[in-house]
Structure formats: C-alpha cells, structure tokens
Amino acid sequence: RYDYLEFTDARGRKTRYDTKVGTDKWPKKVTFKAGPRLQFLFHSDSSHNEWGYKFTVTAYGLPDVAVSWGLDLQLLVSRLMGRLASQCMALKSVHQLGSNMVVPQAKMALVLSSPLWKPVFRHQVCPELELEASWPTHPHRTNKEGEV
Numbered sequence: 001r002y003d004y005l006e007f008t009d010a011r012g013r014k015t016r017y018d019t020k021v022g023t024d025k026w027p028k029k030v031t032f033k034a035g036p037r038l039q040f041l042f043h044s045d046s047s048h049n050e051w052g053y054k055f056t057v058t059a060y061g062l063p064d065v066a067v068s069w070g071l072d073l074q075l076l077v078s079r080l081m082g083r084l085a086s087q088c089m090a091l092k093s094v095h096q097l098g099s100n101m102v103v104p105q106a107k108m109a110l111v112l113s114s115p116l117w118k119p120v121f122r123h124q125v126c127p128e129l130e131l132e133a134s135w136p137t138h139p140h141r142t143n144k145e146g147e148v
Helices: 069-090 105-112
Strands: 004-009 014-017 038-043
Touching: none
Parallel strands: none
Antiparallel strands: 004 014, 004 038
C-alpha cells in the first residue's frame, strides 16, 4: 500500500519514485534527456487523505524558429478561406430555398471567376455551382404549351 509517481520518457523507459522527496530514491532534481515527450502517472492506494507529489517540468531544447510575416499571413489567409468555404457550403442551395430566388447570370459569373473564389470552386465540389443547371437567372416562365 503506497503511492508512487512514474515517468515514461520518449523512448519508453520508466522511472518510478515512491519514497519521500530528498531521499536517495527520490532526488530533489531529476533530468530526463530522451526526446520531446515525457509522460507521468500518479498512482495512489488512497490510504491517506494528504497524499501526492508536486513537481515542475522545464523543457530544454532548440528555440522556436521565427516565422516570417509572409508565412504567417499565408497561414491566416488559409484559415480564413477555410472558414469562408465552410460557411458557404453550409448555406442552403437554390433548390432548398425555392424557385423565387433570382441570381443574375452576370453577377454569378463575376463571383465564380473572381481571383478570390475561382480556386475554391474550380472543381465544382457542389453540383449546385453549375451556372445553367441550378442557378435561375430569371423567374420561371411558362411557354405556349404551359410547361415550366
């Protein structure tokens, strides 16, 4: 019946400490030099109310690489485009809205050919983006035979 604290380094080596801090079996300072990962497991037999260990982890290694403002801007624009595309795909299509929605052909062509949206809709992931088939350019009219 005892409590222990077990560390596992990036190579899978386990080190267990189960006595009082400051003894030979638990030094005051421990350094692990085995990769970028360190896991710990605290096990208690719950025999005491005031139990536990307190420790501080300090990571040593190479500093973070400075990212240029251009790359940072590219990442932010990519995230923005992803969110915009997600919101656009979540919108209801013309078929769901009904036939009373009118989108001028010129306006639709302008949006789809713009430098901002052309790469997004290039492959026509959504079949609704076919100009002639799904986007009405005028209200429904009936011909002489009465067909829509």
